[in-house]
Amino acid sequence: MNRRHLLLIGCLQAAATSTALAQSDPKPAALVDAAARGDLAQVRALPERGADVEQRDANGRTAIVAATAGNHLAVVRALIARGADVNAQDHRQDSAFLLAGARGHTEIVRATLAAGADLRSTNRYGGTALIPACHYGHVDTVRLLLTTAIDVDHVNRLGWTALLEAVILGEGGAAHQEIVRMLIARKADVNLADRQGVTPLAHARQRNQDAVVRLLLAAGAH
Structure with a gap:
């Protein structure tokens, strides 16, 4: 058998092996x-x-x-x-945990928590799962996360806590009022300001979020 025939046989064998792997x-x-x-x-x-x-x-x-x-x-x-x-x-x-928090997929958050979700893990903005959940008004997800040891006063790369994000990016409606109420009950620092020194109360006043203003004042905000 000459060299040409050997090369042809080798090519055919390689092709057959590749096809078998692709099928299996x-x-x-x-x-x-x-x-x-x-x-x-x-x-x-x-x-x-x-x-x-x-x-x-x-x-x-x-x-x-x-x-x-x-x-x-x-x-x-x-x-x-x-x-x-x-x-x-x-x-x-x-991650599954962080994305579920941001999307408000509460039962997936629950499943990931049971499977060892890292409460300290952060997203591309440097925020924990709690922060975007507060931003988007996912009340049930926030309620669940607040039953854990997650850091309620974690500051993301924008300089915002969960409370600041709920006020700055929320609209002050029923969902965000409930989230502010829950954060206060969890002892969130109502006077922790952003990088410009603007407090949650000041942000709420600037946005005419009257109900949120009342909640913050009752919690000792200034």
Whole structure:
């Protein structure tokens, strides 16, 4: 057999091996894709076929982050049961725990807390899960987070606490009033100012949030 024939046989064998692997192995981000779709059957099946539960897509998302983005609670629970890391962060610094807090996916927050969510972890703005939950007025999520040891006075990169963010980025309606009330009950520092020295009370007055102003004054704000 000459050299040409040997090379041809080698190429054919390599192609056959490549085809076999492609047929037997899931694609690199198949589990992430299935989790994003909320495809519970595939999420359960793919790890049985060798898919890494911590595999990442092009955006650095793990399957549990993708499932959280879609609010697929059953998928999140299945991935946690498989040992998925609820603190793994993607390229945007979102983890399942942090993203669930920001989106107000309270039951996913609950599941990640039970699976060891890091209360000190921070998002791309340097904020804990509590801060965006307060910003967006996710009352039930805030209520749950405040049952933990999360730092109620953590300051993010903007120089804002959860209370400041609730006032500055909230609209002063019923949801944000309840959040301010809960933060006060949790002993948030009502006089902790932003980097310009503006207090929560001053911000509330500037925004004509009269009900919030009354809550802060009753709590000793000045």
